[in-house]
Amino acid sequence: MGIVEVIEIPRRQKEENNRSTTAGLPDVASIVSQEESSIEQEILSLSKEDLMKKSDEFKVKANKFFGEQSYDEAIQLYSKAIKYHPTAILYSNRSFSNFKKEFFVSALQDAIKANELDPNYIKAYYRLGSANLALGNYDDAKKNFQDLLKKSPSDNEAKTKLKLCTTLIKTKLFEEAILVTTESHFENLDYESMVVDDSYQGPHFKGETITKEFVYELVEHMKQQKFLHKKYVAKILKQSFEMFKQLPSLVDIDTETTQKITICGDTHGQYYDLLHIFEINGFPSQDKPYLFNGDFVDRGSFSLEVILCLLAFKLLYPNHMHLTRGNHESTDMNRFYGFQGEVVSKYSELIYDLFSELFLWFPLAFVLDKSFMVVHGGLFGKDGVTLDDIRKIKRNAPEGNDKELFQCLLWSDPQPTPGIAPSSRGVGYYFGPDVTRKFLKDNNLSGIIRSHEVKEKGYQIDDNGALITVFSAPNYCDQSGNLGSFINIGPEKIKITTFGHVSHPPIAPMAYCKNNYF
Secondary structure (H helix, E strand, O other): OOEEEEEEEEOOOHHHHHOOOOOOOOOHHHHHHHHHHHHHHHHHHOOHHHHHHHHHHHHHHHHHHHHOOOHHHHHHHHHHHHHHOOOHHHHHHHHHHHHHOOOHHHHHHHHHHHHHHOOOOHHHHHHHHHHHHHOOOHHHHHHHHHHHHHHOOOOHHHHHHHHHHHHHHHHHHHHHHOOOOOOOOOOOOOHHHOOOOOOOOOOOOOOOOOOHHHHHHHHHHHHOOOOOOHHHHHHHHHHHHHHHOOOOOEEEEOHHHHOOOEEEOEOOOOHHHHHHHHHHHOOOEOOEOEEEOOOOOOOOOOHHHHHHHHHHHHHHOOOOEEEOOOOOOOHHHHHHHOHHHHHHHHOOHHHHHHHHHHHOOOOOEEEEOOOEEEOOOOOOOOOOOOHHHHHOOOOOOOOOHHHHHHHHHHHOEEOOOOOEEEOOOOOOEEEOHHHHHHHHHHOOOOEEEEOOOOOOOOEEEEHHHOEEEEEOOOOHHHOOOOOEEEEEEOOOEEEEEEEOOOOOOOOOOOOOOOOOOO
């Protein structure tokens, strides 16, 4: 499906940040409070049988939305069902919905409540174990699955996940033990000694400078589900590493480039949808610059193709292809959501280790035309953060105060209510429109463009354009049914283009997540 819609909105001006940071905000808290008060009054007037009936009505609706992967709606309806008649099943279902949204803290809290209400409810133990796994609480997850096996000794899935927990605990201990090393995988990388057999029929990366012919041949080669020779993969990674190490944590892009640039959100291993973006909007070039805003890998089973394609264009057009680090450019996420398994399956552990080290050096944010900050996640749990604070982050090894800023840039999400709150993801914060406007005012910016969240239309505009979310993986994980989008910034207007998904070879998302973690 090609272009679905093109919309234009006025480009927001910096002066708009001078108005009150609470003016014009919807009083969401008041609306929610009124609704809760109405429900509480109704609950007092109903019999036990009527309360159970009302709860079941909301449960049926919630189950329908869950089946349609509309998890926000499902969570809201499960919450209403719980108010009328709380049960372990309802808390377990809401836990699973929160898990699907990657709200792992909320998923864990609901699983704990489900387990308290019914210690014999088996699914509650699965929810507990899965949430703890996602949060990296491997010891707790191990206990959850041990408890499950006491209730159901023949449960093979629980046995598999218990074994997985034991493996992850050992892996974590090993990784912590070797953390002191500063040795780089790239230091001893000798791709020149790798022999390209005569039987190899793919593109050849000759010389030290990548060529347009090689990149376009690579794009088509991977489209045909063929692999680039490991020598050339290593070469692309080594040259990319040397380039990214020289970049600052926050990169400034000039006015001329900003007015041509296309900003894309998460692509998540959907290579054929990435190529569809290029078909619609044009392939990267000096006249067609791009900024891809993180989460290139995981979930989709063509993550290797996506990241190799983007890196090849980065080497070809270093000043006109820009890549932000997302929360999925990390070892923990890659282990769980497929990229590690994919790279090891297609190449080797060494190639995966090279990717992992390279990801540490991706920039954390961009500023376009001294007006718009582009970041994968969002803002911070404290006031007074400046662009210079971001510039100073040691992104390859964040320590001290840097760590919190680093995590927020990759993980935080906006909320409609003012202020900040701990994130249900377990990392980062929720930040309100007032937080956004104050950050923009303090740093003399017009707006923020971020990604990180699936949106039904492929985008979301908040607070009159002060914050825009862009997501570029249509029909996310082959099931969400959402559109994708990309953004172009003009001198007076911002143009948002939405598009549908295209077909891809019959390899399901998460196909390389062999351990079935969740």
